[in-house]
Amino acid sequence: MTFKERIAKKAAEQLVPCSIINLGIGIPTLVANYLDKDAYYLHTENGLLGVTSVAEEDIDPLLVNAGKLPVGEAAGASYFHSADSFSMIRGGHIDVAILGALQVDSKGMVANWAIPGKDIIGVGGAMDLLVGAKKIIITTNHVAKDGTPKFVKECTYPVTSTRQADILITDLAVFHWKNGRYELTELMGDTSLKDVEENTTAFYKVSEQLLEKRR
């Protein structure tokens, strides 16, 4: 299992059966592989509730997800136009959105649409999802490709919303937003608390349960 798959699997474990879920591009897309297809309903903002995987030979070029990748149509699926689709999102009818991020900070802010100094020419549904979904799970590498922390004290990249992400899952650890701060609740694989500490500039608390377990 790659680290991306481990993150995706961990994200899948956070989900309650019968939930309506929107998966972002990248690691979030992998989450579908760890879900019981009949027990979860996947929404894609370009206009489909009931996304499922598709066999190579059944690919339909006019049936894609928000990442413009070919997908299949689950039993009981429905299509709708973009305003209806975003009404579902903005109106609070999506239970969970699982998204990637460039940065997440101590205050729970997420930056995942623009990099300073680069052209800001795309946002897609990121802002609507972050504002509208009932629960936000962020899945990401703990550090950027150049080794700098992505879980930071305060976002230096433009934020996507003023709403906190509920859960942050990285290749090193799982954090839950609780009482106004993130709590580290679980370490991934053989990661140590020290590993997390050295790769994080954000403020977070280690959960009592986890400390208890480690004693």
Added chain:
Amino acid sequence: MTFKERIAKKAAEQLVPCSIINLGIGIPTLVANYLDKDAYYLHTENGLLGVTSVAEEDIDPLLVNAGKLPVGEAAGASYFHSADSFSMIRGGHIDVAILGALQVDSKGMVANWAIPGKDIIGVGGAMDLLVGAKKIIITTNHVAKDGTPKFVKECTYPVTSTRQADILITDLAVFHWKNGRYELTELMGDTSLKDVEENTTAFYKVSEQLLEKRR
């Protein structure tokens, strides 16, 4: 032909083929009888484009117009929910609305939803239609049941909108809104200009063409 039928027929003459038309309750409903069914598209705000008449034996209790009267479904008809229906109205997609009125005044204002002193408990789609339809035709008796003028100097009943009615058709005459005032363009049946004058307190101009004809 009753006077109501004459008014309805006159209203039908104002319509351009292929128009999208919304008919109010009362005299407006009769207008449908004078239209080529294949050349006009009737919209009803409760959610149908393609209203047609229905034979007694084909009545479906779940297929009604805005007056809650049974109607039929024309070829090429479509159903939609109320928000979509009023998007058509408010968004300017209805070519003509033909409505009744309690009063119309010199400034083109229409009062057709409430009577002072009586309970104001219903408005329906009247305000939306008056604001949104591209053209408004008012069909009404020239005077109220008690003989008092309905085409008045200034509405004493609450107005329905601040938008002028384009055409006013009564059992006595036809008036067109032009350059900020109503112009009497046609007399109904053997009505005289004097008949109109005596039953009207509104200001209006008699059209040059009509005066010419009468000379």
Added chain:
Amino acid sequence: MVINKISTAEQVIMKVQTGDTLMVGGFGLVGSPLTLIDALTRHDAGNLTIISNNVGEAGKGLGLLLRQDRLKKAVGSYFTSNREVAKWYNDGLLELELLPQGTFSEAIRAGGAGIGGFYTKTAVGTDLAAGKETKLIDGETYVLEKPLKANVALIRAWKADLKGNLIYYKTARNFNPLMASAADYVIAEVDEIVDERDLSPEEIVTPHLYVDAIVESRLILTREGVVERDI
């Protein structure tokens, strides 16, 4: 794991609590959830605010709840269709909030779509805009209207699958799909419960994520009026 949202009217109507705001579908009795309303007449929740185009007709549909003195307030566009509403209103026993029908529809949609408010030209300069905020946009005056939301929506559809996907029948669609989106708990009564393969994904009007419970209709509107059918 297969989801199944089917319930009975008697059981699911218990979701309605005293003091709740309810949305109730239908244009008059057309598309009105008659079975659910009937169950509500035998449930004890009172002091209800009803968001519905009409309060049924005299002694029919929501008109039954009015006679039971269960309504605190009604929000709609055409109460004239029940001649008893004016009496309750004048006696100070019922509050009314009258909205133009298009504004009423749009406000329900806004409630479901997470829209905080919208500007419409409808009602500008009339008594129904009195006291409401206005704004000049591109040279035209608009009035600000607020979204409508509810605790429970009682709606009526034609067919449902077990997940809660819905389609509607002719002009019985009206406010039902809008209300399905704007309440915390949505109960749909339907004529028929079908296999999900019988509903085409392109023609579903209300996707299942909006629907919490499904009840089979016992009371239906026919040419002979409201009748009970065997289910």
Added chain:
Amino acid sequence: MVINKISTAEQVIMKVQTGDTLMVGGFGLVGSPLTLIDALTRHDAGNLTIISNNVGEAGKGLGLLLRQDRLKKAVGSYFTSNREVAKWYNDGLLELELLPQGTFSEAIRAGGAGIGGFYTKTAVGTDLAAGKETKLIDGETYVLEKPLKANVALIRAWKADLKGNLIYYKTARNFNPLMASAADYVIAEVDEIVDERDLSPEEIVTPHLYVDAIVESRLILTREGVVERDI
């Protein structure tokens, strides 16, 4: 008298004038009116403002018009899908207006529905709300967004009847039904023109009153990319 809105791409594209604002459907190339865009590349209207989620892809769909330097401005949510857009923008040859995708969709709907503006929480506190009016509604901050409208809409549907009733195919629906409502003149390209009795009144997504002209698709998106088909 029977109405017939069928036309050819070459003929009907003449409706587009220099300086016009155009809405163009599609999510990337999915549901994009490729035949009409192709006709537009051979028509001389320039200085266009394009309201479309993307500017196609590099050298494909609307990307062709970009290369022809026919675009003054683009309004959309995700220009990233055409890597050439950034270059034109940085060279000062193309103006961009970026909106969150939900706000973009809703603004087009508002344009078609006669809504003067709406309040959304999306983008509040972000760079995309900079300079926009905000309002505190029931304790939450919302940003005011304006409707989008166009002179001409180029959309893509699956089937049409002669009157212009439209249905769509899978995720090729996207922005098309919204744009059909928000332009002065609406041209729909379709795969198939059918008898009106073949479209169920319950499943029509775009009623004919929104559509001014119908063109049969010559360029279609297949697994092998955009291909020309015989019509």
